[in-house]
Amino acid sequence: MTNKLIMLSFVMAVIFGACKNGTNSGNSSQSAVDMVAEGEPQVLEVTGAPKVPAPVGDRGPKKWIVNLETTEMEGVIADSISYTFWTFNNTVPGSFIRVRVGDEVTLNLKNAANSVLPHNIDLHAVTGPGGGAAATTAAPGKEASFTFKAINPGLYVYHCAAPPVPMHIGNGMYGLILVEPAGGLPKVDREYYIMQGDFYTKASAAKKGLLEFDNDKAVAENPDYVLFNGKKGSLLGANMIEAKVGETVRLFVGNGGPNLTSSFHVIGEIFDNVYLEGGSQVSHNIQTTMIPAGGAAIVEFKCEVPGEFVLVDHSLSRAFNKGALGKLKVTGDANPKVFKANGATTKE
Amino acid sequence: MMKVLNWLKILLLVILVSCNKQNNELAINANNHSKSNSNTIHRISSDVKMVYIPGGEYKPFYGSDSVLTKVVPFLLDERAVTNEEFLAFVKANPQWRKSNVKRIYADSTYLRDWLSDTELPKNAKPDAPVCFVSWFAAKAYAQTVGKRLPTLDEWEFVAMADEVSPNARTKPEYSNNITSLYLQKDRQFNSVKQSKPNYWGVYNVFDLIWEWTDDFNSVLTTNDSRTGQYEDKNLFCAGSATSSTDVLNYAAFMRFALRTSVKANYTIANLGFRCAKDTTIIKK
Numbered sequence: 001m002t003n004k005l006i007m008l009s010f011v012m013a014v015i016f017g018a019c020k021n022g023t024n025s026g027n028s029s030q031s032a033v034d035m036v037a038e039g040e041p042q043v044l045e046v047t048g049a050p051k052v053p054a055p056v057g058d059r060g061p062k063k064w065i066v067n068l069e070t071t072e073m074e075g076v077i078a079d080s081i082s083y084t085f086w087t088f089n090n091t092v093p094g095s096f097i098r099v100r101v102g103d104e105v106t107l108n109l110k111n112a113a114n115s116v117l118p119h120n121i122d123l124h125a126v127t128g129p130g131g132g133a134a135a136t137t138a139a140p141g142k143e144a145s146f147t148f149k150a151i152n153p154g155l156y157v158y159h160c161a162a163p164p165v166p167m168h169i170g171n172g173m174y175g176l177i178l179v180e181p182a183g184g185l186p187k188v189d190r191e192y193y194i195m196q197g198d199f200y201t202k203a204s205a206a207k208k209g210l211l212e213f214d215n216d217k218a219v220a221e222n223p224d225y226v227l228f229n230g231k232k233g234s235l236l237g238a239n240m241i242e243a244k245v246g247e248t249v250r251l252f253v254g255n256g257g258p259n260l261t262s263s264f265h266v267i268g269e270i271f272d273n274v275y276l277e278g279g280s281q282v283s284h285n286i287q288t289t290m291i292p293a294g295g296a297a298i299v300e301f302k303c304e305v306p307g308e309f310v311l312v313d314h315s316l317s318r319a320f321n322k323g324a325l326g327k328l329k330v331t332g333d334a335n336p337k338v339f340k341a342n343g344a345t346t347k348e
Numbered sequence: 349m350m351k352v353l354n355w356l357k358i359l360l361l362v363i364l365v366s367c368n369k370q371n372n373e374l375a376i377n378a379n380n381h382s383k384s385n386s387n388t389i390h391r392i393s394s395d396v397k398m399v400y401i402p403g404g405e406y407k408p409f410y411g412s413d414s415v416l417t418k419v420v421p422f423l424l425d426e427r428a429v430t431n432e433e434f435l436a437f438v439k440a441n442p443q444w445r446k447s448n449v450k451r452i453y454a455d456s457t458y459l460r461d462w463l464s465d466t467e468l469p470k471n472a473k474p475d476a477p478v479c480f481v482s483w484f485a486a487k488a489y490a491q492t493v494g495k496r497l498p499t500l501d502e503w504e505f506v507a508m509a510d511e512v513s514p515n516a517r518t519k520p521e522y523s524n525n526i527t528s529l530y531l532q533k534d535r536q537f538n539s540v541k542q543s544k545p546n547y548w549g550v551y552n553v554f555d556l557i558w559e560w561t562d563d564f565n566s567v568l569t570t571n572d573s574r575t576g577q578y579e580d581k582n583l584f585c586a587g588s589a590t591s592s593t594d595v596l597n598y599a600a601f602m603r604f605a606l607r608t609s610v611k612a613n614y615t616i617a618n619l620g621f622r623c624a625k626d627t628t629i630i631k632k
Binding site: 113118137140204216 | 608
């Protein structure tokens with residue numbers, strides 16, 4: 001009897017322990033809430049694609065000020081064709097924001113004085129109403145601000161959420177914010193920022209050669225362009241991203257949408273690691289990873305051989321016909337153990 | 349011991365009396381203040397043509413399909429208030445000059461580009477719509493010309509028209525054409541009445557500026573366009589699709605987004621106004 005009781009209590013203890021562990025692993029954000037962000041707030045350095053700010057490394061939680069400006073501007077969408085983009089900090093995608101878990105971020109959103117419309121920002125990295133959208137709505141020429149604590153690590157999309165939201169996103173109002181875990185992501189040799197978006201266009205009545213948003217095509221989810229970094233050829237020719245043989249590359253890939261899910265693939269590479277959907281789950285040996293509209297993924301691979309490696313949305317009509325195409329140029333010595341072209345093998 | 353208590357009593361009494369006195373002085377100051385300021389409105393004349401709008405029942409942009417709102421007949425300025433008209437207003441009403449206006453009535457960008465209290469911005473067209481004016485200033489102007497600001501329902505009722513019909517909302521090109529206009533910058537610098545009037549004979553409903561309405565904040569949308577809940581006092585919230593009667597009317601979404609982003613003392617580069625007036629005439 002006593003033995004049975006001891007056994008029972010032992011089993012109970014094990015179960016209890018397991019439960020407790022379960023709760024802990026699912027609720028790591030609680031400890032982040034209690035982390036103390038040190039010092040006076042400093043202005044955080046942000047970057048335009050394909051550049052990424054420096055890693056957080058092993059620094060502790062800090063206070064930051066992030067300044068973003070919403071603008072409405074003409075820019076080149078393809079070849080010599082212009083489009084009326086709406087942006088964060090005059091680029092599509094908007095500036096890359098890089099912080100760590102426990103950081104306290106004050107986001108100042110300024111809407112340019114010559115904007116026609118109000119804008120705001122919803123950061124998927126924010127825990128709070130609208131991701132900050134209501135708190136940051138700024139009329140033309142006005143500013144709005146809110147402060148949040150980054151409590152969940154991961155790669156997150158931010159975007160404008162002012163009505164009509166598909167139009168604000170369709171015009172390019174999105175970007176990425178990376179929340180690194182304590183101690184930072186593992187070190188790699190190269191990091192790049194890539195964001196896909198679908199664009200729905202028609203000729204502007206006001207100006208020849210200018211394209212503007214087409215509502216009907218957007219509702220039908222039938223884009224004219226599917227682009228990396230807001231412009232056809234943004235990662236081609238002189239703008240190719242680069243690496244050397246033997247280096248590890250990390251791509252922060254987001255998808256602004258507004259509508260399409262990306263089948264992100266690099267031709268001739270296999271992703272050694274994929275942080276699925278930008279979260280903490282790492283999968284290995286992945287050929288193509290799905291990136292939903294309003295989602296992101298971190299992909300990593302080692303460059304084993306030289307060549308030009310083509311980045312595509314493997315829903316291939318988008319790559320072949322609509323612009324979803326970029327290139328990574330890898331330079332260095334060939335490695336015949338990994339890849340050797342044998343040429344024509346037909347006997348003469 | 350008793351002595352100390354007595355002293356304390358006296359001290360308290362003195363403090364109380366002096367407080368009262370101060371309050372009285374404050375009250376007197378407040379009275380003087382209001383006399384010298386907003387109570388003295390000097391009328392000015394306005395020769396802008398007003399258009400008769402017969403009103404009727406209409407489906408508001410926010411609400412449910414089955415609830416119609418009644419708009420009674422009213423008169424509406426055929427065009428927006430212009431720079432030169434507003435100049436005449438501030439000349440006659442010094443409390444609305446740039447250097448005199450109180451921040452609670454107009455923020456720091458009020459009449460931003462005016463060269464002085466009584467000089468229009470360099471290169472500004474006298475007959476372009478006045479912008480960088482607050483709701484308070486617009487309301488005061490309307491009062492000086494014996495009018496008022498249109499209500500949101502009145503404004504949106506008129507905005508349903510295109511050039512040939514009083515209600516063009518079901519035409520696919522109606523919203524798309526307006527959205528295209530809204531994409532263009534710096535339209536506010538153009539003169540009024542350079543484009544065709546709408547069905548009612550009202551000019552520049554969409555192509556120059558955003559316009560203040562008397563109850564611009566009555567449809568309290570949240571600024572997050574995706575939530576579909578109702579907020580305070582059963583006012584509809586959200587530029588959200590779920591509480592809109594016409595989810596394809598992107599132009600209306602944009603107008604309501606602008607209205608929810610402003611406060612009554614805001615002054616903005618492309619935000620002006622036109623006036624309205626009650627009427628007892630009922631035409632068929």
